[in-house]
Amino acid sequence: xxxxxxxxxxxxxPTAPGATAAPAPPPGDTTxxxxxxxxxxxxxxxxxxxxxxxxxxxxxxxxxxxxKSANWDGAQGSWTGSGSVDDPAAHxxxxxxxxxxxxxxxxxxxxxxxxxxxxxxxxxxxxxxNEMVHATAPVPDAAVAANPQLRGRTPLQVFDAVVAALTxxxxxxxxxxxTNTSRWCCGLDGNERWNSSQSTQQWAxxxxxxxxxxxxxxxxxxADLYNEVRRDVLDDPxxxxxxxxxxxxxxxLAADRILTEANPRLLIVVExxxxxxxxxxGLPHGRPMLTPARTLSHTLVTSHKLVYSAHFYGYTGPHHxxxxxxxETHDPRYQDLTRDQLDQALYDEAFFVSEEADRxxxxxxxxxxxxxxANETGAAARTWFGNIxxxxxxxxxxxxxxxxxxWEGHDDWALLRYGTAGDRHGILDGSDWRSxxxxxLMTAPSRTGAVAPVPGWNMLxxxxxxxVQSLRVRAGGDWxxxxxxxxxxxxQRLIGIGHSSGRGLCTDVTVGDLRAAGTAQTxxxxxxxxxxxxxxxxxxxxxxxxxxxxxxxxxxxxxxTSAALCVPARVPLGTTGRTVWFDRSDNRPxxxxxxxxxxxxxxxxxADDEYAAGIAYTTRLGAGQGPxxxxxxxxx
Numbered sequence: 001x002x003x004x005x006x007x008x009x010x011x012x013x014p015t016a017p018g019a020t021a022a023p024a025p026p027p028g029d030t031t032x033x034x035x036x037x038x039x040x041x042x043x044x045x046x047x048x049x050x051x052x053x054x055x056x057x058x059x060x061x062x063x064x065x066x067x068k069s070a071n072w073d074g075a076q077g078s079w080t081g082s083g084s085v086d087d088p089a090a091h092x093x094x095x096x097x098x099x100x101x102x103x104x105x106x107x108x109x110x111x112x113x114x115x116x117x118x119x120x121x122x123x124x125x126x127x128x129x130n131e132m133v134h135a136t137a138p139v140p141d142a143a144v145a146a147n148p149q150l151r152g153r154t155p156l157q158v159f160d161a162v163v164a165a166l167t168x169x170x171x172x173x174x175x176x177x178x179t180n181t182s183r184w185c186c187g188l189d190g191n192e193r194w195n196s197s198q199s200t201q202q203w204a205x206x207x208x209x210x211x212x213x214x215x216x217x218x219x220x221x222x223a224d225l226y227n228e229v230r231r232d233v234l235d236d237p238x239x240x241x242x243x244x245x246x247x248x249x250x251x252x253l254a255a256d257r258i259l260t261e262a263n264p265r266l267l268i269v270v271e272x273x274x275x276x277x278x279x280x281x282g283l284p285h286g287r288p289m290l291t292p293a294r295t296l297s298h299t300l301v302t303s304h305k306l307v308y309s310a311h312f313y314g315y316t317g318p319h320h321x322x323x324x325x326x327x328e329t330h331d332p333r334y335q336d337l338t339r340d341q342l343d344q345a346l347y348d349e350a351f352f353v354s355e356e357a358d359r360x361x362x363x364x365x366x367x368x369x370x371x372x373x374a375n376e377t378g379a380a381a382r383t384w385f386g387n388i389x390x391x392x393x394x395x396x397x398x399x400x401x402x403x404x405x406x407w408e409g410h411d412d413w414a415l416l417r418y419g420t421a422g423d424r425h426g427i428l429d430g431s432d433w434r435s436x437x438x439x440x441l442m443t444a445p446s447r448t449g450a451v452a453p454v455p456g457w458n459m460l461x462x463x464x465x466x467x468v469q470s471l472r473v474r475a476g477g478d479w480x481x482x483x484x485x486x487x488x489x490x491x492q493r494l495i496g497i498g499h500s501s502g503r504g505l506c507t508d509v510t511v512g513d514l515r516a517a518g519t520a521q522t523x524x525x526x527x528x529x530x531x532x533x534x535x536x537x538x539x540x541x542x543x544x545x546x547x548x549x550x551x552x553x554x555x556x557x558x559x560x561t562s563a564a565l566c567v568p569a570r571v572p573l574g575t576t577g578r579t580v581w582f583d584r585s586d587n588r589p590x591x592x593x594x595x596x597x598x599x600x601x602x603x604x605x606x607a608d609d610e611y612a613a614g615i616a617y618t619t620r621l622g623a624g625q626g627p628x629x630x631x632x633x634x635x636x
Contacts, residue, residue: 046122048218049265050172051304054454055354056447057267057364057398064447067366069123069174069400070116070415074102075159076127076227077182081189092184093411098143099132099155099182101162103405105145106418109162112405113169115416118428120442124171125224125368125400126163127178130198130206132156135182146422160213167219174222174269175210176368177203185227186274192232194225194250204254211262222267223258224368225251228274228311236276239292242464247273249464252298259302260471269366270298271309272350279321281329286319289349290365295599297361299458299506301469303489307398308361310350311369314384318345335384342387351395359595360459360505367392369402374432375412382433389437393444401438455509455608459597460486460494462502462556470552472519473565479523480555483562487553490515494551494612496605498598499582500626502556505597509608511635514550516570522546523555524564530614536579537616537629544614544631548573551612560625561617569611577613577633580604606632 047060059065074097083090095102103112116124132155139158144150150158166173180197183189190197207223214220229237229247239248255268273292277285289310300306314335316322321329334342347355354365372385392399406414408425415438416426427435460467462484468474469489479485488494488506491513496505508514524543536542545551545566550573553565580587582604589607597603604627606612614631 045170046172048172048221050221050267052267052307052364053304053451054357054362055364056451057307058451062450062453064449064451065122065172066396066446066448067123067172067174067364067398067400068121068442069125069366069368069398070119070121070404071125071127071176071369071400071402072101072162072404073097073127073178073402074405075100075132075155076129076176076178076185077131078184079182080184081187093406095407095410096143098139099129099135100139100143100158101126101405102403102407103416103418104147104150104158104162105143106407106420107146107422107424109147109165111422113165113171115424115428116171116404117169119415121404122170122172123174123221123400124166124404125174125176126159126166127176127227128159128210129179129182130177130203131180131182132159133206133209163214163217163220167217170219172219172221173214173217174224174267175214175220176224176227176269177207177210178227186230188233191227192230193237193245193247194229194254195244196232200244200250200253203250204257207254207258208262211258211266215263215265218265220266222269222307223255224269224271224309225254227271229271230273230275231277237273238276239273239288240296240461240463246464248292248296248298255298255300255306259300259305264302266305267307268298268300268305269307269309269368271311271368274311275321279323279327279329285321285329287316287349290353291349293353293361295596296461296463297363297459299360299460299467299469299489301471301489303456303458303491303508307364307366308350308353309366309368312346312350312367312388313370314372314381314388318349333380334388335378335380337384339387342384343391346388346391351397354397355395356595358455358457358593360457360597361595362457364398366398366400368400370399371402371413372434373412374426374434376433385434386437389441393441396444396446399441455507455593456492457509457594458489458492458506459594460488460504460506460553462486468553472515473521473553476519476521479521479553479565480525480563483555483557485553485555485565487565492552494553495610496588496592496594496597496603497554497612497615497627497630499602499604499628500559500624501598501601503598503601503603504554505594505603505605506552507594507608509593511571514569514571514611514635515552516568518568520568521552522549522566524566525562536577536614536631540616540618540628542614542616542631547575549613551615554615554627556626561615561627564615572636573611573613574634574636577610577631579616580606580630580632581628582630583618583628604630606630609635611635 272290319331492506543564549566588605616629
């Protein structure tokens with residue numbers, strides 16, 4: 001947790017205190033992973049990999065897997081940036097993590113894992129720093145005093161051992177790129193954005209390295225792309241502007257690369273934007289969190305792998321940085337809100353994503369950080385903790401407490417704190433006031449068992465370049481050279497399109513994956529497939545699919561429609577249809593599923609039991625030449 005400083009005025013927020021052992025690999029070896037001895041795990045109750053169905057995370061058998069998680073931090077770094085890195089007092093809460101998960105100096109791994117099980121958690125968010133990935137010096141022996149089998153290993157090799165121990169014991173592990181540097185987050189620390197202290201290319205390359213490294217471990221289930229994206233001294237991050245600070249685009253790039261180059265089984269976790277603006281009364285500032293996803297959401301190349309996340313702490317607020325004194329504004333903190341106000345803020349900033357079904361943004365929401373201190377005495381903070389755990393329990397939320405492990409006498413926020421002799425303290429003790437909220441959260445009624453598949457809805461955007469999300473289409477090469485192109489993920493069809501925005505809507509509603517096997521596809525650039533007597537948009541240029549084909553993509557050159565991408569269906573398609581005009585207003589079904597996929601633009605959308613078979617546009621002088629009509633035909 002940051003202390004208030006002058007930098008806070010320019011910045012943002014102080015944030016969250018946010019088998020048989022293998023022979024030790026030689027120092028500097030970053031390719032060999034390591035295992036550690038651990039007790040045989042109980043019979044597994046879930047089967048990897050994980051994926052999503054609507055608002056739920058499910059396992060390989062389609063059963064609900066609620067992320068009941070905690071953050072085992074340390075590998076992201078603990079140095080506060082002031083004082084000597086060798087002085088424990090210069091580390092967060094006086095805890096020098098030596099850039100490995102905390103507690104390995106005090107407690108053997110098997111006991112740590114047993115304590116984690118006793119908490120009732122099933123998954124671990126495991127933060128790391130890019131600097132840790134590249135470190136070649138072994139950790140000091142004292143840092144692993146309770147686990148001497150880890151002596152002589154680099155931080156990454158210790159991280160390997162922790163991952164292996166967790167997964168062998170039945171935990172799901174979600175890797176979290178928390179920081180660029182091994183410095184405590186989150187201030188003016190070189191960690192504000194994924195590319196604050198490194199290039200976007202290096203950041204994505206490190207993700208490929210990490211995803212490949214654990215690709216053989218099925219219980220490593222997720223990649224949490226970056227922690228608390230926020231403002232630096234001069235610039236805000238943004239969601240969709242297409243520049244070097246565009247978090248939406250960076251997350252899309254990293255997700256595509258992870259799923260295509262490293263491990264297609266991973267969940268991709270995208271956190272919202274944590275802070276923009278200057279925390280000064282009278283100037284704009286606040287926490288966008290997940291609000292931008294309502295109008296611009298991610299579409300991955302592997303469907304049903306997207307999880308959105310957000311962080312909530314009582315001492316911060318919707319427009320409060322969390323600072324005290326210098327950098328503090330008069331905005332309320334979350335702990336100052338009434339219960340109803342807090343509920344509304346949680347919904348507006350995050351939970352609308354999971355609770356509004358059948359939208360292009362619908363996905364599980366994982367509150368991947370929240371927490372408070374065991375020594376907290378403030379009535380407002382204690383009430384907030386009760387209210388937010390009530391909300392999570394009542395809404396059957398996925399969550400991860402921050403932090404899991406700390407040192408006794410140092411970080412009272414930790415669920416479990418260990419003394420120098422390995423003695424355990426914390427929330428498992430009856431005297432910890434947080435146990436009431438924690439136990440309520442862990443034992444409240446929750447959806448379990450099989451979750452039925454639900455239709456998927458995804459948006460396409462060519463705001464700043466191509467969005468070809470079909471791997472089958474990518475394999476076929478560039479189907480309209482020089483144009484901006486969009487194509488639905490494999491398994492989905494195009495069902496809606498915007499008039500001038502370059503946005504589209506994809507789905508698998510009603511029939512699931514409609515495409516036939518094979519690589520056949522047709523880029524339609526003229527009216528050759530419009531049959532005689534079949535003019536469904538008189539006076540307009542019609543890009544119509546061949547018989548038995550349906551639309552999965554489109555392209556444009558500037559505002560002019562360029563091509564329609566069609567593929568053959570696996571079943572006979574209906575031939576009766578209608579023209580859906582949207583050149584002067586929206587033309588969509590009542591209460592249209594998918595949501596507003598092209599905000600501010602006229603949109604056309606076929607019905608759930610239809611497929612799109614063509615796009616019409618006009619070439620008349622002065623017209624925008626964007627899509628004006630869709631040919632919508634019955635599926636059967």
